[in-house]
Amino acid sequence: MGVYAIHVLNALLYSSVLFLIAGGLSLIYGVMRIVNLAHGNLYALGAFVTAWAVGRAAEAGAPNAVLFALLPVGAIAAAAVGAVIESTLLRPFYKRAEEYQLLMTFGLLMILEDLIRLVWGPNPLTATNVYAALGSISIGGDRYPGYNLVIIAVGFLAAVFLRGFIYRTKFGVLLRATSQDKRMASALGVNVNRIYLQAFTLGCFMAGLGGAVVVPSQSAVLGMGVDALVLAFIVVVIGGLGSLEGALAGALIVGFVREAGVTWFPEIELAVLYLIAALVLLVRPAGLFVRASR
């Protein structure tokens, strides 16, 4: 029994991180109609910044509480970089064909990949102090790392907060209005540029948060962003680009399929995920949670 519980927890852990990445990607697409190919790199940036900050603080002998408080640093850094990217590089492109936006973000992907290498060098960074601080708990006789439960909780809370944010606040209303009809929203006095900036920053914050919470359990390595992006793509393709519920459902599907795949069919685990995505696109091109009216 314990082993199944651990499989489920692993799947949820994986889904949480995927939701943080894919949710941001989906939010950005939903509002701005931009597929951000550099999104994975912002996730990586969050991981590197947090690992660096935690590592430094731990060297200086900071107590564990401080280390935990430092975790969100990566998310804030990613949000800041996102804000700069949106206002300087993406803003001139909203009127041009979407191919150019895709190329722009591909260029950003290459640049961010190397900037991370430039700043932190080619070696992996870790923040294992945080991971070790929580020790492990016993589930049905098996040991399970306590920190993993933190990741699951963060993913769950992010989903709850985001939903509240988008459906219960004034900002959420403006966001949804802009997403549905940008010109109409603009005509009604919504500052679309500001909404775009906020949406992109929030999306990047989520990606950075994903990296920040995951880094204590696995090290920050070069190339993690590109790998994560492809999985996030699968998630949004399954759930539907632009839909938060879709991103959550997609993240859960991918998380569970992946956990099953790693256990029972490791050779074709990735191929199965891509095929599920392709199948969903065939049957419901806009994704499981989006009506194909657009």
Place this chain on the structure above:
Amino acid sequence: MSQVAGFLRGRRAWAAAWIVPVSALLLAAPYLFDPFQTLTLTYGLIAAIGALGFNLLLGYTGLLSFGHSAYFGTGTYAVAFLVKYLKITSMELLLAGSVLASAIVSVLFGYVCVRYTRIFFGILTLALSQVLWSLAFKFFWVTGGTDGLRVPTPKLLGLAPTDDKIEFLAHRYYYYVLAIFAACVLIMWVVVHSPFGKALQAIRDNETRAEFIGIRIRRYRLIAFVISGIFTGLAGALWGPLNGLASPDILVWTFSGEIVFMTVLGGFTTFVGPIIGAVAFTYLKTYAVGFTVYWQLLLGTVLLVLVLALPTGITGTIQQAAARLRRSI
């Protein structure tokens, strides 16, 4: 003065003015440059075949594929498999095999992808290309995994390769690639100037109108997709023996991004754009990689500047400048 202006306006004269010297340069390249340069040029010509195929979709049909690594990789892996498992050494047979393989893959993928356009087309092509990548990556007992498969130098037109591999690649193989490149350029020229090519451009410019005048959009897109895939597959096949190794790196989606990059660099609005872009990109990447470990930073910046300042690429910008020059004469 008006005679000079008239001559400058004549497109044919313009074309002849650069086609003749460029052809002469390409033919003489192995005798003019050292083997390293010739090999880089060979890589460039091969990339040009792939970019030419890619641009049939982007420039002429208006579909941005982010998964052309799939067909390139299929071409390379087909060669590697045929050599390893069937012991085929004749390059012509290998090319035929890889053309067949990339045709099959592009029919399968294309059938699914051409139902969509714009961003969904891009993501679907990307997702499908990643299926192949993950298979090549995981089925290591067939594909060699990340180590890849060795591709030995094949027989060209029945002639066994010489002992000096560099000499062989920089001379015989170069001319072999050049001949296929020339044939591909000719074929693609005929395709885009045929009624079929015009129909593709009509679909690109206005899908609804094209449908109203009786063009079967999906079928035309599929045919364009398959031609595009075959060209890119052929490029992959030629790349195999030159690189000597088929590895999953050429199937991963960022490689598709490089194909998009080179096409936009040259300019996807013109016929020769992807060719120039592919050669320029190959040189750029070769020197950037040799110059710094941060070559991605360099190339990414080039891409940003390109998209921001010169969205029509090298050839588009030259064209605009030439048009301005002609007006001023």
